[in-house]
Amino acid sequence: MSNKISKVKHNLKMLLFGLLVLGALVYLLVALFLASQVNRDTRRQTDAILVLGARVNFKNGINPCLKARVDHGVHLWRQTYAPLLIMSGGDDIEDGTNEADAMQKLAVSAGVPEASILKERESHSTYENLLFTRNIMQKRNLKTLLIVTEPYHMPRAALIAREMGLDFAVSPAPNSPCWNRWKFLSRYFLREPLGLIKNKMLGRW
Template sequence: MRHQMYSGVKSRHSFKSHVWIRRSLFGLLAIVLLGILWSAYVYYQINRAESTVTDKADVGIILGASMWGDEPSPGLRERLEHGLKLYEDGLYQSIIVTGGLDAPGLKYTEAEGMRNYLVDAGVPEENIFLENEATSTYENLLFSQRIMREHGWSTAIIVTHDYHGTRSLEVAKTLEYENPELSITTSTVLPMVKHKSREILAYTKWTADKILIELGLK
């Protein structure tokens, strides 16, 4: 009798264990599928970015990227060349370059390296305004917006790469830029598999931050 009771308890315990394992596996599978669907959605959003420039603006904002020592990296040079072309085409007369220090010990912030590049390309230094503190796209545009307000500027063209365009424009709209325009360039030097994969993660983090901002929690 005692053996039968023990066997019954053991069977019930084994059944509960199997149910728990099955539910855990289904839960894990659901999470993986949701992750795949979300990544596919974000990838679509990344790839649908388009330049939206229709008119001149008060200022161009060139978003920073990494420095290679004292010089802009090849990817950052692409953004600078694109922003320079817009400047030479007369779409804006003033430029904000934005980006903080990549690592301790570097001689220049991203903004300073960008300023130096543009000055060497013939842009008068008095037409370039530095934002030296930003460490993210959100900060790039938040701190640049403060510079715009200081100078009475209301319209801006945001200059960046195509894979970065969707998030950049969303940030600007969340910050309530006045009709923000986007001008994007396609990279020929950056490994897109790496950068688009990183952008999926960055866009996911931004989506969470955006929710917190809209709830007044950030």
């Protein structure tokens, strides 16, 4: 009896080990794919520039990573890639600050007229950013989109946008400290494969 129990335990350990190895391999392959896409920039003229939100407040000030996204979106707007900016982001779980509202303020302070900014204030994930933005586009008859976020985040956002059937281009924000400080070793990049795998499991890729 004890031998059978030992054999079962051994088989379970081997199964668990195999699953761990498989999981690590899947993670590595996804990470390599994402790494190959982070610097892809396909900017072109579109109907609107979408800036994806992030946490607003950080260390008693504005999150510099969020500001980098907005700054790049404003730069593209000034270069006339689109006449409209769409700021997408709901309330932060940390303090309830609305991301779209905060991004609008940053853009206005940089010289963008309020009339050139649309807000999507309800989303709490990348999937919802794009889903709710698609609803805005349909209501306003906007056909094309230029997506702005940070390099580590862009590949996953692009996959979701493609799955939703959006006509889009991408332009990652180049000056974010969330990317430039550690790049592929940053916790932001290292969690992206998990986010993509989760989206796939939920049917959102």
